Amino acid sequence: MTIHPEDLRTAEVRLHQLHQRLGGVAYGGDYNPEQWPREVWLEDAKLMQQAGVNLVTLAVFSWSRLETSDGVFDFEWLDTVMDLMHQHGIGVDLATPDAVPPAWLVEQYPDIMPERPDGSIFGFGSRQHFDVSHPVYTAKSLALAERMGERYANHPALCMWHVGNEYGPVSYGPWAEKAFRGWLQRKYSSLDELNEAWSTSVWGQIYSDWNQVRVPAQPRTWSNPSRRLDFHRFTSDSMLEHFKAERDILRRHSPDLPIVTNFMRFYKTNDYWAWAAEEDAAALDIYPDPREEDAHIAAAANFDLMRSLRQGQPWMVMEQATGAVSQWSINVSKLPGKMRLGSYQAIAQGADAILFFQWRQAKGGTERYHSAMVNHAGPNTRIFREVSELGQELKSLNGLTGTRSTAKVAIVFDWDCWWSLELGNSPRSDLNYAQEVLRFYRPLFQANVTVDFVNAHSDLSPYGLVILPASYLLTDAAAKKFENYVTKGGRLIVSYLSGIVDENNTIRLGGYPGALRNVLGAWSEEMHPLAQDGEQVKLTTADGGTYSADYWTEHLHAETAHVVASYSSGRLSGSPAVTRNPFGQGTALYLSARVDDRLFQQLLDDELLSAGVEPVLDAPAGVQVRRRSGNGLNFLLVLNHNDAPVQVDVLDGGIDRISGRPVQGPVEVPANGVLVIEEGAGPWH
Incomplete structure (x- = not known):
């Protein structure tokens, strides 16, 4: 889905007003005062002021x-907290x-609970325990949104609205089935059209009455892949319709305030391209596992995706952890400095809000071991000191909110591809789409090349290089868009x-690959996934x-394409493995094999050079550099992800907004350190 330019401008005005009101970057997190006695509330408000908090959820x-x-x-208790926040400038x-229908509602209407594919029912005691298609759930949740809108729209503390939480429950129950049937009737004009689209003549699955069409619950063996793809689409659409219904209620009461919901990292259930178009900003819950050495790279890909979902508009970190989380098998706490570094990484990649889950660490319940801004030990701790120091630092970044980054490389990321590729019963049912995308993203990140994500509806003209990793499902219109892009001089890499x-x-x-055969100038007659883990074949390039x-x-067979590399061992020895096809004014590179990192890096470097793409700044390994521009300002953000100091040449230099010191030429960046340089500012300019 594309976003209308007027909608983008309106959202930007709302966000600009939000950040003006907050005094810059939004900083804070989820606050759950109902978990604590009232005498704690005033202490919390004072500690929030000390920590530099300006926004709580x-x-x-x-x-x-x-x-x-x-x-x-x-509402009395919430009135009190809202008033308390306003009195303390928060x-x-x-x-x-x-997201959490109460026990009394579930008791009255037990069929609100979602049904699993095998027919079993979710139990009460967690969250997201609802079928979004249930009419009572819909009516009750919208009625509560209406009451909240009426009561708080004019409260002086209210800055924005947050609809629901981490939308995601999938149900295969009777209410979902009824809604799915209605969704299909709106999509397909007749049963004949549905039968054709779903290839129901295979295995004799032809439908002769709409009442025969049901959700794809657990079958005896494999299930119709077209039917399951449509169910994925329906699930995302049905939750989005609920979000939009609540959003419209709140918008009527608060036309000038931003309205968002929170997304999750590489989350498969919801098509965030469609969702982001209906919000004022993308907002992300991000919890990298500290045990993973390159967790910041997967986080970076998610950050760039959030920035891309609304055409480069700044986005929000809605949740992150100060230390440990409670979702991994081993919940390692972030080392000193890593929380700060991760926060600045999000800012470098376009975030204008740094929020945490949560303010005060719960003493009971499921997430009692999830870290917070104030942990179990209280404010006299390393974490609270780091939280407070970061809160004060962010106040120095005036002028940064609203600025943007520019990319010349785009990677296609598409939920239809994801859903269709991972339905199983395919040549490699173990393929992980998100990991395939990361495999192409990682060397670009490490080279400090800024990357946008795009989908089939995106404008490709700003990019010198576009990459399609495992873009399994493509419409005719999308295939034509990529052909036109190359014809006009673009460079395309297809896996x-x-x-x-x-x-x-x-x-x-x-x-x-049928949809891309023309632009690639090559075609494959047979897929040959390698059968054993670790199995390899040899490749030889044209230059030896x-x-x-x-x-x-x-x-693979080359038609008009030039052979870049061939198989030199195994059953395909002598056949092309990698081809490059001149097409119009551009070229299209095809990788019919998962080539090793060394060859891929060489191919990528050639494409970047030919496309005229350069890094933001040459920097040592492990140093990330991004630029954000706007408001008449340019910011260069330098982040050292190494656990040792490094020397970085910042060339033109400027003022480091964090320290207030001028920076030019070679500068030492401490281990896990950060520079936020306002370029062009300094005594030498």
Whole structure:
């Protein structure tokens, strides 16, 4: 889905007003005062001031406290907290709490609970325990949103609205089934059209009445892949419709305030391209595992995705952890300085809000070991000192909010591709789409090349290089868009398992990759995934270089394309493995195999050079550099992800906003250190 320019401008005005009101970068997190006695609330407000907090998210899980029984409401406690926040100069991001339907509602309407594919029912005691298609759930949650909008729209503490929390529950129950059938009837004009789209003549699955069409619950063996793809689409759409219904209620009461919900990292259930178009900003919950040495690279990809979802508009970190989380098998705490570094990394990649889950660490419940801004030991701790220091530092970044980054490289990331590729019963059912995307993203990140993510609806004209990693499902229109891009001089890199199926998840005939055969100037007659873990074949390039490939190979034929590398061992020995096709004014590179990192880096370097793409700044390994521009200012952000200091040449220099010191030429950046340089400012300018 594309975003109308007027909608973008309106959202930007709302966000600009938010940051003006907050005094710059939004800083704070989820606050759950209902978990604590009232005498703690005043202490919290004073500690928030000490920590530099200017925004808290309230009421995310508070439905049972706001509506204590059917139609009986208690807003007094929330009134008190809202007033307290305002008295201490702290803004409120007020949430509609429908992620946790209360026990009394579930008791009255037990079929609100989602049903699993095997027919079993979710139990009460966690969260997200609802079928979004249930009419009572819809009516009750919208009614509560209406009451909250009426009551708080004009409260002086209210800065923005937060709808729901981490939308995601999937149900296969009767209410979902009824809604799915209605969704299909709106999409397909007749059963004949549905039967054709789903290839129901295979295995005799032809439908003769709409009442026969059900959700794809757990079958005896494999299930129709086109039907399952449509169910993925329906699930995302049905939750989005609920979000939009609440958003519209709140918008009527607060037309000038931003409205968001929180996304999750590489989350498969919801198509965030469609979701982001309906919000004022993308907002992300991000919890990298500190045990992973390169966790910051996967985080970076998620950050760039959030920045890209609304065409480069600044976004929000809605949740992150100060230390340990409670979701891994071993919950390692972040080392000193890592929380600060990760926060600045998000800012470097376009975030204008740094928020945490949560303010005060719970003493009971499921997430009692999830770290917070104030941990179990209280404020006299390393974590609270780091939280407070960061809060004070962020106040020095005036002028940064609203600025943007520019990219000349784009990677295609598409939920239809993701859903269709991972349905199983395919040549490699173990393929992980997000990991394939990361494999292409990682060397670009390490080279300090700024990357946008795009989908089939995006404008490709700003980019010198576009990459399609395992873009399994492509419509005719999308394939034509990529052809036109190359024709006009663009450079395209396409990996195996791209262009294989159409929008109905039906194989394109005539050789793989069907949708892209013309622009690639090559075709495969057969897929040859490698059977054993670690199995490799040898490759030889046209200039005599020797490399290897693993995981995936294809029996490829070059038509108009030049052969860049060939298989030199195994059953495909002598056949092309990598081709480059001149097409119009541009070129298209095809990787029919998962080539080794060394060859991929060489190919990527050649494409970047030919496309005229340069890094933001040459820097040592482990140093990330990004630039944000706007408001008549340019900021160069330098982040050292190494655990040792490094020397970086910042060339033109400027003023480091954090320290206030002028910076020019070679400068030492401490281990896990950060520079936020206002370029062009300093005594030498």
